[in-house]
Amino acid sequence: MRPELLAPAGSPEALRAAAEGGAGAVYLGWGAFNARRGAQNFSQEEFAQAVAWCHVRGVRVFLTLNILLSDRELPEALETARTASRLGVDAVLVQDWGLFDLLRRTLPDLPLHASTQMSVFTSGGACEIAADGCERVVLARECSKEETAAICKNCPAQVEAFVHGALCMCYSGQCAMSALIGGRSGNRGRCAQPCRLPYGVNGAAKNQRPLSLKDSCLADHLGEMAEMGVACLKIEGRMKSPGYVSAVTNVYARLLEEGRRPTAQEREVLERAFSRSGFTDAYWGGTKGPEMLGFRPENAEAAPAVEAPRREEGRVPVRFTCRVEAGKPCLLTAEDPEGRAVTVSGPLPEAARNRALTPEDLAARLSKTGGTPYRCARADAYADPGLSLSAAAVNALRREALEALSAARSQPPKRREHFPLPPLPEQDCSQEEPRFTVSVLTAAQLTGGVLDLRPARVYLPLELLANVPSLPETEAEYCAILPRVWRDRDEDLLRRWLDKARTLGASGLLLGNLGHFPLARDGGWRLYGDYGLNVFNSRSLDYLRKKGLESACLSFELRFSQIRDMKKLLPAEAIVYGRLPLMITENCLIQNSAGCRCDRPNFLNDRTGAAFPLLPAFGHRTEVQNSRPLYLADRPYWRQLGLCYARLRFTTESPEDCARLCRAYQEGAPAAGEFTRGLYQRGVE
Structure with missing residues (x-):
């Protein structure tokens, strides 16, 4: 089955370029809650018009609500999704766990897509979010051909992969x-x-x-992506011009329609539209290296703002059935490929004075659909002999039928709504003052001076636990930090390392990715959430609580006031020292x-x-x-936020520095040297 081609629409002009360039779907932002807030995006009126306009043309529309949201923002984001659903949006892309959970509960018929911001790159992660009600998973751009094929095979949800654009x-x-x-x-x-x-x-x-990658271009690999079952091919670029969208979408649409690789001329079109020192397909091929690096000079010419050429094969095929019978109003039925049919009536035919109307004449007149989103795929005409019907009457009949068909095609589906918002549980896991936890990178950092802090937990990388003979005795709970990034092929090794960690006395696991849940669940471990889960609101805590976590580290992009006001449905942890x-x-x-x-x-x-x-x-x-460590020992406000745990995160520190810093946090000592207060007070845009 041919994959859907999904194109970016950062503006109404780009949307038109994408749709007329051959996209089967577009993704766009409306409102304040999307990952390209710098794009022009859409007003509510423009969004409503865009959904209707696209649906008439057989193009699906996906709304991006793919950012982290605070407790105060969640109701507005949910209302945005509710309005979009009523207008007929085809799906919503989500990153935030709290919003995802709310949407599943309040708008159960609205399809949800897991944004690439969810960091899904394993079969386990894809299956986990699919089991929670996600229809489609957008994979990390770093996934190779083999990794993508495995996820397509193992995951019941649709798989979407990026094929072109910035990395x-x-x-x-x-x-x-x-x-x-x-x-x-x-x-x-x-x-x-x-x-x-x-x-x-x-x-x-x-x-x-060294951090700037070339743009990705997988135009040579569309056939193999289709064969492995990738459901949707995504073009990146909501910040790009309509000219860029038009050029790139046209090329990829042609390649999919004709089942081939790009010509030299088409490669040149893609590169002229936008590139950074050329393109790369290294991740798809399972390689990486400095040849992937590239940048775009500041004086490089932007893609011209060209009008997308009209593609006949992109117009909606319609079947007409017309009956012209003596003494009866003429009838015309228009039917689209999905089986929607509308019937309109016209005037009574007159007796022919000269040449009578033939079925062939009638069919020829009906097929003239130029200037509309439709093309005549078939016209079945029946005309009694000796009758006449003017060309103007036939044209009016056709126009009325297509307008009625457009109204039917743009009619929003009926979807259930479960409002008001479901209440949060009554439980409160906040504490008057947090207990310390400590994470170390090396065994040497785990000194007596650190353990003298009497931490509630000690976090160690799983790789470290796999290679040490023993751990110091302590009342603290030893917890293994699972790798933030891994692949399906690594999971047997990780399970062996988990067995080794258990023999050393570890009883807890620190999970930083959705794919960690199936890897760790049912192993008798105590499960705690790490910062990689991007917990930004109370609803996210509730979602993760229901998934089995016993505590969660909050995002270090939150302000102190947001942490204070968050309902602690799980014991909450925050990083209070360390290089972030x-x-x-x-x-x-x-x-x-x-x-x-x-x-x-x-x-x-x-x-x-x-x-x-x-x-x-x-x-x-x-x-x-970060170049400077976060230091808050002399800023005790973090002790008054209801946190259960406060983490000291040691990375590059010497064993002596680790012990000194533990004493500093016990004593509230002033900072020395270069440091940062992080984002807890100034927040982020």
Whole structure:
């Protein structure tokens, strides 16, 4: 079955370019809650018109509500989805767990798609969100051909994959670089794209772009994607011009219709529309490396704002059936491919004075549908002999029938609504003062000085637990941190490591991805949520509580006041010390820039002189840390927010520094050296 082609519509003009260029569906933003808040987007009136206009033309419309939402924003976001549903939107893309849960409960017939911001890259993660009621899963851009095929095979939900457009260096939904450096959150639709700026690695010249990837182009792989069962091919670009949307959509529509690869001329069209030093298909091929890097000069010409050419094959095929009988009003029925049929009547035919109307004449007149979204696929005409009907009457009949058919095609479906909002549970897990937890990166950091803090929990990477002979005795609960990024093929190894962790005395697991749930569930572990789950509101806590978590770490993009006002339906944790993670990347930034030297300190250097530590992550990936650690020991307000746990996150600190910092938090000592207060007070856009 041919996959659906999904094109971006950042404006009404881009929407028209996408639809007339051959897209089977478009995705667009309306309101304040979408991941491209810098695009022109749509007003409510424009959105209503867009849905009707697209549905007449057989184009589906998906609304993007794919950002993290605060408690105060959830009701408005839900009302946006409710209005969109009433207008007939075909699906809503969601990132936030709380909104997802609310939509499933209040608008059960509205199809939901898991945004790529949910960071789904395993079969387990895809099946988990499908079991919760998601119709389609948008996979991480980093998934290879083999990984995508496995998810298509294993997941009952539809699978959507990006085929063209910009690549972020960080996994979508896991990037905090824009937020922590400039206060503009990618998780809130305000990414400032710091990855496109110049940097150096390990003191090298700071005019390189080690975080800027070429745009993806999978035009050569559409056939294999269709064969493996990818349901939808997505073009990125809601910030792009209508000219870009027109050019790219036209090429991909032709390739899908004709079942072939692009010609040299079509490749040139794609590259002229927009590229960063060319294109890459490395992730799809299961490779990575510095050849994926690319950037676009500031003086590069933008794609011309051209009018999308009208594509005859993109018009809706209609079957006409017309009867012209003596003494009866003429009747015309128009039927679309989905079986919708409308019938309209016209004037009584007159007796022919000269040439009588023939069925062939009538069929020829009906087939003239130029200037409409329709084309005549078949015209069955019946005319009694000796009758006459003017061309104007036939034209009016055809026009009235197509208008009635358009009204039928744009009629919103009837969907159930369960309002008012379901109440949150009454339970309150808040505490007067939080207990400390500690996460370490190395065994050497776990000193007596750290354990003297009497932490409630000690978090250690699962990879570390797999390679240490024993752990110090402590009253703290040992918990394994599951890798933030992995693949289906890694899960047997991870299960063996979990068995080893249990023998060392670990009893808890820290989950940072939806795919961790099926990996960890039913193993007798106590399950806790990590920051990678992006918990931003009370409803998200409720959703994760129902999935079996016993506590959850809140997003460090929240303000203190938002944490304070959040209903603690689970014991809540916040990071109060440490270098906060800015990115996790499929590419090893160290390998790309300096060769394999992951066994020693490595840094990303920006133009201001800031040095961001680069830490190796599971699977030869890289986690970029903030240049300055978060320090709040002398700002005790975090103790008064109802948190159950306050985490000290040790990464690059020496064992002596870890012990010193634990004492500092016990004593409320003032900060020394360079540090940051994070986003807890200033918040993010």
